Amino acid sequence: xxxxxxxxxxxxxxxxxxxxxxxxxxxxxxxxxxxxxxxxxxxxxxxxxxxxxxxxxxxxxxxxxxxxxxxxxxxxxxxxxxxxxxxxxxxxxxxxxxxxxxxxxxxxxxxxxxxxxxxxxxxxxxxxxxxxxxxxxxxxxxxxxxxxxxxxxxxxxxxxxxxxxxxxxxxxxxxxxxxxxxxxxxxxxxxxxxxxxxxxxxxxxxxxxxxxxxxxxxxxxxxxxxxxxxxxxxxxxxxxxxxxxxxxxxxxxxxxxxxxxxxxxxxxxxxxxxxxxxxxxxxxxxxxxxxxxxxxxxxxxxxxxxxxxxxxxxxxxxxxxxxxxxxxxxxxxxxxxxxxxxxxxxxxxxxxxxxxxxxxxxxxxxxxxxxxxxxxxxxxxxxxxxxxxxxxxxxxxxxxxxxxxxxxxxxxxxxxxxxxxxxxxxxxxxxxxxxxxx
DNA sequence: AATAAAAGCAACCGCATGAGG
DNA sequence: CCCTCATGCGGTTGCTTTTAT
Numbered sequence: 133x134x135x136x137x138x139x140x141x142x143x144x145x146x147x148x149x150x151x152x153x154x155x156x157x158x159x160x161x162x163x164x165x166x167x168x169x170x171x172x173x174x175x176x177x178x179x180x181x182x183x184x185x186x187x188x189x190x191x192x193x194x195x196x197x198x199x200x201x202x203x204x205x206x207x208x209x210x211x212x213x214x215x216x217x218x219x220x221x222x223x224x225x226x227x228x229x230x231x232x233x234x235x236x237x238x239x240x241x242x243x244x245x246x247x248x249x250x251x252x253x254x255x256x257x258x259x260x261x262x263x264x265x266x267x268x269x270x271x272x273x274x275x276x277x278x279x280x281x282x283x284x285x286x287x288x289x290x291x292x293x294x295x296x297x298x299x300x301x302x303x304x305x306x307x308x309x310x311x312x313x314x315x316x317x318x319x320x321x322x323x324x325x326x327x328x329x330x331x332x333x334x335x336x337x338x339x340x341x342x343x344x345x346x347x348x349x350x351x352x353x354x355x356x357x358x359x360x361x362x363x364x365x366x367x368x369x370x371x372x373x374x375x376x377x378x379x380x381x382x383x384x385x386x387x388x389x390x391x392x393x394x395x396x397x398x399x400x401x402x403x404x405x406x407x408x409x410x411x412x413x414x415x416x417x418x419x420x421x422x423x424x425x426x427x428x429x430x431x432x433x434x435x436x437x438x439x440x441x442x443x444x445x446x447x448x449x450x451x452x453x454x455x456x457x458x459x460x461x462x463x464x465x466x467x468x469x470x471x472x473x474x475x476x477x478x479x480x481x482x483x484x485x486x487x488x489x490x491x492x493x494x495x496x497x498x499x500x501x502x503x504x505x506x507x508x509x510x511x512x513x514x515x516x517x518x519x520x521x522x523x524x525x526x527x528x529x530x531x532x533x534x535x536x537x538x539x540x541x542x543x544x545x546x547x548x549x550x551x552x553x554x555x556x557x558x559x560x561x562x563x564x565x566x567x568x569x570x
Numbered sequence: 571a572a573t574a575a576a577a578g579c580a581a582c583c584g585c586a587t588g589a590g591g
Numbered sequence: 592c593c594c595t596c597a598t599g600c601g602g603t604t605g606c607t608t609t610t611a612t
Contacts, residue, residue, distance in 0.1 A: 148580070148606085170597065186598075187581065222600060233600075234580075241602095242578060 145179045149188055153178055157185055158193050191232045198230025202239055210236055211244060215258040 145153075160176035166189065169182035178185065202210075206228055213224045221233035221240075228236065245255040254261045 146582075168597075182597080183583095184581075190599095191580075219601065237601075238579060242576095 144181055144184075146184070149192075153180070154188070154193060157188060161189060161193070191234045196230055197232065202231075206231070207239070207244060210240065211248070211258075214240065214244075214255075 149157075156176045156178055157172070160172060164175070166172050166186070169186045172178075172182055172185045173180045176185070180188075209228065210224060213227055217223050219237075221237045225231050225233040225236050240255075248255040248258075249261070252261050253259065
């Protein structure tokens with residue numbers, strides 16, 4: 133096989149990336165874009181394979197990445213999406229702006245799976261574990277309805293717990309930040325990591341990279357506010373892993389002025405946009421949906437009154453959008469009817485509907501998030517389409533929508549959408565909150 | 571304080587897919 | 592069609608850090 137021939141070549145580095153390598157890669161991509169990944173390492177002067185460079189860029193160096201711990205809303209959304217999409221991390225990541233599939237996958241494997249198990253929910257099927265153990269023999273429509281109700285239950289459990297946590301946090305939350313409505317999280321680990329870095333100058337450990345990132349984005353953000361070229365966003369003199377990564381904040385939390393240890397300030401609210409960035413961002417992780425997809429963990433999944441064709445949701449009448457495909461339902465589409473197969477069917481349906489709306493530009497009162505949050509819509513459409521027909525539609529539609537969306541993102545700043553500056557600003561707010569306003 | 575276990579995270583590997591010759 | 596290559600995805604590994612004993 134001729135695959136990954138680069139990987140077999142000698143003298144190629146493996147393992148963790150050094151700051152110097154990051155700098156080289158970043159410099160190269162910000163200047164020229166990545167183009168063909170296999171040629172990137174050579175052009176950038178790196179002893180890495182293109183695959184490694186790509187991964188590093190996507191998972192770490194990309195400027196639109198959101199750093200920091202996951203919010204409860206994000207966790208809930210991941211659980212919701214996983215229930216529908218299964219282990220399709222890239223698709224899940226596409227719904228979480230600034231998060232990578234790798235990041236989400238790690239979170240799921242290390243944390244969320246455990247959480248669900250602790251609640252007696254099987255993380256694979258999203259059903260109660262006791263129920264999973266008893267192999268049931270029920271028809272698929274009943275299964276899907278059941279699945280919806282299970283998901284509703286598990287989310288309600290999480291919501292109940294979250295509300296308790298949030299109530300506690302609110303009590304501890306500095307009023308200045310709480311009043312701004314920023315989610316506040318307990319981030320002991322972040323705090324300790326930063327402290328460690330302070331005490332460990334020139335630390336080259338991977339953990340230092342987070343601080344490196346904070347510093348780089350924070351300072352570059354400030355310094356590039358007057359320029360539009362991409363290189364300006366990442367002043368290379370800032371690209372180091374040194375100890376000046378510590379952030380300080382004005383004691384007045386309402387101030388948007390932030391400064392690093394070096395005394396440089398930046399404005400969180402200043403616009404962080406770049407025409408150049410969009411040309412180098414991989415479309416896969418940039419959701420074609422508005423970045424502010426409005427995490428809506430409040431799900432209630434009615435399990436009855438499902439009518440096909442149209443249905444009432446919250447008093448509004450909705451029409452299924454996948455009616456174009458009226459293939460008769462082939463039961464036994466997958467003989468094993470495994471959970472993974474089931475997930476795939478559901479996900480296909482969801483995507484189809486979402487893509488369909490994207491293409492047909494439905495009225496404002498029906499948005500994909502609403503659709504997603506209304507399993508009635510999912511379930512109803514589920515009964516009218518075979519997995520194969522759905523899958524075929526996706527195959528044809530995904531590419532179109534993705535392409536067109538990548539062309540418009542992030543230039544098209546839609547009203548109310550979350551910009552990168554918002555993301556970073558909020559993260560920094562949270563970081564400061566974790567610091568306890570040093 | 572020392573050690574082990576657990577958690578968190580970055581990166582690698584292999585496979586699937588699609589484009590181009 | 593077949594082959595080669597580039598890319599993307601998901602599973603897995605292994606290292607580092609944190610926490611518990």
